[in-house]
Amino acid sequence: MTVEHTDASAGTGDGQVARPPGLAPALAIDATGLMFWPPGKGLAGIPRVESFLVNAALADPDPDVEVVAFRPGEGRFRPLAPFEQDHVAAGEISPHRVKRWPGRRMALSRAFEAVRQQPWDKRDADRHLARTVTNGGMGIAWQATRLLIRAYRLYQRARVRLGLREDAPARPVETDPGLVLISHHILTQEDRSAVSGGAGKLAFLCHDIIPALRPDLIGSNTGERRFGSDLEQLVRAGAPAFCASDEVGATLTEYMRKAGIGAPVVYRFPMPSILHETASGMGATSRIEAGEPFVFYCSTIEVRKNHILLARIWQQAREEGVKLPRLVCAGRWGWMIEPLRAYLKARPELLQSVTFTGLVSDEQLIGYYRSATFGVFPSHIEGWGYGASECLDFGVPVIVSTAPSLIEASGGLMPAIDSEDQAGWYAAIRRMAEDHAWRSSLAERIAQNHRPTPAAASWAAIKAGLRDSASRRS
Incomplete structure (x- = not known):
């Protein structure tokens, strides 16, 4: 109730x-x-x-x-x-x-x-x-x-x-x-x-x-x-x-x-919207320009969060000669991530286009949200999905998985793709990176329909x- x-x-x-x-x-x-x-x-x-x-x-x-x-x-x-x-x-x-x-x-x-x-x-x-x-x-x-x-x-x-x-x-x-x-x-x-x-x-x-x-x-x-x-x-x-x-x-x-x-x-x-409220108190909610475009994922790095899907997509783009924005993953390293570590170790060149920041302060996190080109949240299952709703709080379009709680957290406003569908995610990430009009329309949708x-x-x-x-x- x-x-x-x-x-x-x-x-x-x-x-x-x-x-x-x-x-x-x-x-x-x-x-x-x-x-x-x-x-x-x-x-x-x-x-x-x-x-x-x-x-x-x-x-x-x-x-x-x-x-x-x-x-x-x-x-x-x-x-x-x-x-x-x-x-x-x-x-x-x-x-x-x-x-x-x-x-x-x-x-x-x-x-x-x-x-x-x-x-x-x-x-x-x-x-x-x-x-x-x-x-x-x-x-x-x-x-x-x-x-x-x-x-x-x-x-x-x-x-x-x-x-x-x-x-x-x-x-x-x-x-x-x-x-x-x-x-x-x-x-x-x-x-x-x-x-x-x-x-x-x-x-x-x-x-x-x-x-x-x-x-x-x-x-x-x-x-x-x-x-x-x-x-x-x-x-x-x-x-x-x-x-x-x-x-x-x-x-x-x-x-x-x-x-x-x-x-x-x-x-x-x-x-x-705790982080946005903190940012409001700092006068730091408006968009700022990043030094280079980047895609943002804020989450503990664990098997459930599906970072390995993103690693595979950025590797696929490298192999196909497709230029994707840098992927920035903020969050502490968690559990059951041996396959991800092994994947990255076997492809050291991938870290030229994927960054793992570790745990960051609120001020740093606010800066990432304010300047991200768009967000991703491909988790297999969630209770809410804070990183998705925080993207919306800062007006950032985000691609989410079809986990029902993630769709709810993003208000049904954002594109949703099955967490196992690598081809679907690859296509959506490429479109979000390359189609400025689509990305702007999603940002406008957030502005019209979402309030922290x-x-x-x-x-x-x-x-x-x-x-x-x-x-x-x-």
Whole structure:
């Protein structure tokens, strides 16, 4: 379903709202996944969307909204520590939500108190407590603090065993957030306890269900292998799904039907034009001239994204004496790309006309979109296809594959060709490069029919869906 935003918060006169003491926030956004990405690095795809969500929640003055991370040692979601806020924040944080580091002495005292309360917690808890004491440090000070906390924990356990103190005193009652929108990391990595039913009420951002539909295109880590069963468990437990495309919502519903599970509650939200919004703030959305024409593909380099099709096309053009613009592929190197590496290694001359930039900053990425002749996105399967919609945001014509989500992401406005049809792609790329009138007509089509989606509109839709779901489950 598509939800409309309604703001249920009430002000106190200074733009903030005070939550009654002891009352848990009704909604929470999980930032666990973002903690694994280095701060300040260019984000794309799922991490970019999750960064948008976390920062929208951090900036929201509504006290019913919280930002949390999963603590495996406790099996619970907890508000971010000061160092975690610093790690994930990309903009302003609402004043009432800012966490200040109390200093090493006070933080160590609090860590010791946590150990006294829960002497049987695991090593993960020691690692996290050490990071709170050192405010995110990971060097010698962190190592020494971790060992100190571990030694204190073993001492407390020994006292319990020897009867020198009662077992762990009751921890003060802590309230959990009412509904947590979990990160992709929770679904695909090792924090299985988060979806096992003990971590409270959950919702999930369903970027796609590719690991369940096409495991041949995905890495074989444990989280990916259990992806389908974890989705089924979430839906059985009543967790709603938030989908950026109608196609993913329909695919998820059909997947559950085949598994004999009732239809999930699906909330549709518009994918935010995050990069374009960043560019607007910089005054950098207009077209600029490139030193030489180039074709742009922004995506992680992995088997699913089908870069090898493009390599074959540019090689075919070289062999036929056809001059194509340079192909520029921006994105980090991922998994299952051995065939692509082997293809490039056997044809070193191909790198004279194909460039792999690696991970780039937002400023560099904006520059590529502003100056690209046109874009390509030949992925085999997608949940959305950010690189395609970002081309449209910057007015750049793009050729996409016939994956339904890519057609949806490009509004049905751009030429679409089957991802296995090399001849079709070759012909379309040549036409786009050589037929200026056709390319201009596609750019005009974008100008008339496409508008970037403000991040605020996406956050409003997600927040409204979370509120609706929380009220249904209360």
